[in-house]
Amino acid sequence: MWTSREGFTADVCGWLIQKTLLSPWKTLPLLLLAQFTSHGREIAQQHPKLHYTLHGLASLAVIHRLNAWTNHKVLNNGVSDQYDWTRETVVLTGGSNGIGRHIALLLTKRGITVAILDIEPPTKETEDGDKIHYYECDITSPDAIASAATDIRSSLGTPTVLINNAGVCTGQTILSGTEAQTRRLFEVNTFSHYHIVREFLPALITANHGMVVTVSSQSGYTTAPNMVDYSASKAAAVAFHEGLAAELRTRYHAPRVRTVLVAQGFTRTGLIRNLTPEDTWFNPLLEPETVAEAVVDTVIKGRSGRVVVPGTSGWLACNIRSLPLWMQHWTRSRLERLMRAF
Template identity: 45%
Template structure:
C-alpha cells in the first residue's frame, strides 16, 4: 500500500488546493517578511513600496496573518502535546484497529503493514482482503467488555505479554432512519458502537498505555459531530459523543492519570466513499468533495507515525466552515439542517449483522 505523492490530491482540484497555495505563498512569512524588510531598509525597496502603497499594505496584512497563523499552530501543537516529546519504535509498537475489516480501517491496516508495523484488527465482520503477515484479525464484538478482555489476553499471549500501544477507535455504524422510524435498538446500538465502546476499550487497553506513559488513542469521529442532518440524527449524536470522549480523555490523561506523553488524535472527516455511506449525497463539489478512503486513512497513519497529538479535519475547507457551524446565526443553522434532508434520501449503506441486530460497519 503506497502513500500518495502526487501534486494534486486524490480528489482532484478543489478548494484545499487553492488554500494550500495561499498558505504557502501569500500567508508564508518566509516570503512576505523579506519583502517588508526590503521596503523598510533598502532604498529601491522603499521607492517601490511608496509607488505601490496598496500592494504593500496587502503584503503587511498578509505577513501579520502569516505570523499569527504559524504562532497559533505552534502554540496549539505544544498545548495538545503537553509540552513534552516522545519517541516511537515502530518495529515494537502494536496497533489495534476496531472496524478494520473494511473501509477506512482496512486501508489504515494496510498502510501500517506497508511500514512493517504490527496490526491487530477487531471486527465482527470477516476480512474483506487478504491480510499481510503483520496484520492479525480477531473477530470481536467491541461492545462486549468480556469479549474485549478475552481478545486482550490473546494479544498479550501472542506478543510476549505486550499490549497494544496504539488504539484506533474506527468502528462505526449508521441506521439512516428518522427519529420516529428508528427503534430503541437502532439508537442504543449506534451509541454502543460509535461512542460507548470507546469507554469499554479504554478501560481494557488504556491502563497499560497510561502506566508506560507512552502510546496513542485515535478517535475517528466525523464532521457530523458538528452538523447533523435528517435521517442521521442518532449517528451525528453518537459522533458528537465520540468527539467529547476525545476531548475529555485528552484532559484526563494529563490532569488525572499523569501521563502527558500519551497522544490523542481526533478525526473529523467529511463524506468518505465507504460502503457505510453508499448513496449519500453531500453535494460538496469544489468546497467539500467526497473523500477517497485512502485520503482519510493516510492522514491518520501519517499523524500517528508523527508521534504527536492533534486534530484531522478533511476536507481542509471544513476547518473554517463546518467546524464553526454552531457559531453561525440560528436562522442559518436551522435552514441548513432542513436543506440537508437531501443527503440521506438515496442512502443505502452496507448492512452487517451484529449479534442478531442488523448494523452498518465502516
C-alpha cells in the same frame, strides 16, 4: 498536493495559499525588503495598497504559524516522546473494511504490527500482510474485548496505540428508526470507545507512552436530518476525545499519552450506501485512501492533534456553532436534501 484523488478541490487551493500567501518564510522577507532597502521603499511608496496588503499577509502568516505552534505545545502538554514503530503495536477497530482497511495496510507497509478487532474477517489483501493479525471481536461487548486483549498480549505484546475507527450509520429519521437500531449505533460509535480504553489505557498510563485515536466525523459538529442518531453519537465521540485528553493530564498524570481526533467528511464506503451526500469543489466526497493517509501521517508523527478532511469545508463544519443561529438552522435544513435516504 497540486491535485488529489478527489480532483481540483478547495483543499488544493487552500494548500497553495498556505504555501505562498500565508507562509511567513515568503511574505516576511518581502516585507523586510520593502521597509529596509531603498529600492523596496521606493516600490512601497509607488504602490501603497500593495504594501498594506503585504503587511497584512505577513501578519496573518505569523499569527497562523504561532497559533499552530501553540496548539502543538498545549495539546502535547509541553513534553515530547519517541516512538519506535518496529516495536509498537496498534489495536484497530473496524479494520476489515472501509477506511480501517486502508489504515491497516498503510501501517503495515511501514512495518508496524496491527491487531484488527472486527466482527467480520479482513479481505484477502489485508489478511495477507504478515504484520496484520485479526481477532474476531464484538466491540460492543466488554467481555469480548477482554478476551481478545488477552490473546493480543500473549501473542503480540502490550498494545501502545488504540485506533477507535469502527462505525455504523442507519440513515433513518428520528421517528423512522427503531430502538434497537439507535442502541446498536451508539454501542458501536460511542460506547465501544469507552470499552476499548478501559481495557487497554491503564497500560499506556503506567508507561506514560502511547496514543488514542478517535475517529469521529464532521457530522459530530454539524447535525444533519435523516442521521440525527449518527451525528449525536459522533458528537459524543468528540466529547470523549476532549475529556480523555484532559483527564490524561490532570487525573492520570500521563502527559505523554497522545490523543488524536479525526473529523472526516463523507467518504465512499458502505457507511453511506443509502445516502446521497454532495460531491462538490468545496465539499468533495472523499476516497477512503485519502482519510486513511491523513490518519496514518498524523499517527506516525507521534503527536496529539486533529485531522480534518476535507480541510476547507471541515473548518466550516467544526466552527458552525460560532455562527449566528439562523445560519446554523439554515445549514442543517439544507443538509436534509443531501442526507436524504434513497
